Amino acid sequence: MKFNLNFLKLILAVFTMTLIGCHSSPDFEKLESEILDFHKAFINDHLNKNVEHFVQGYHDDYIFVSEGEIRKTAKKELRSSFSDYLNNTTFTAYKKEKRGQAKFF
Numbered sequence: 001m002k003f004n005l006n007f008l009k010l011i012l013a014v015f016t017m018t019l020i021g022c023h024s025s026p027d028f029e030k031l032e033s034e035i036l037d038f039h040k041a042f043i044n045d046h047l048n049k050n051v052e053h054f055v056q057g058y059h060d061d062y063i064f065v066s067e068g069e070i071r072k073t074a075k076k077e078l079r080s081s082f083s084d085y086l087n088n089t090t091f092t093a094y095k096k097e098k099r100g101q102a103k104f105f
Helices: 002-022 028-048 051-055 075-087
Strands: 061-066 069-074
Touching: 028 051, 051 075, 061 075, 069 075
Parallel strands: none
Antiparallel strands: 061 069
8 A cells, every 4th residue: 555655656646747847937028028118119009099998907996005004995986086087197208218127136
């Protein structure tokens, strides 16, 4: 019985190592490109006052931490806040001092 249990452990270990070894790494260039595209869209949302695109990724019960406080905001409230912000702010241009960067280590 002891032999069979040790053999089973060995088989399980080999199987686990095989699965771990076959795992492909993420495509970091693709991820970097997606993040930079999102950043460009975010800038355009400011310039074009596109509130709907601004809030599309937020959950209906958005939770955030600010100044040590945990707050919960409904998407409707976020939409209203961003709308007020964008309607009371004028953006004429966006100047980049440096190219956007997204790096993975």
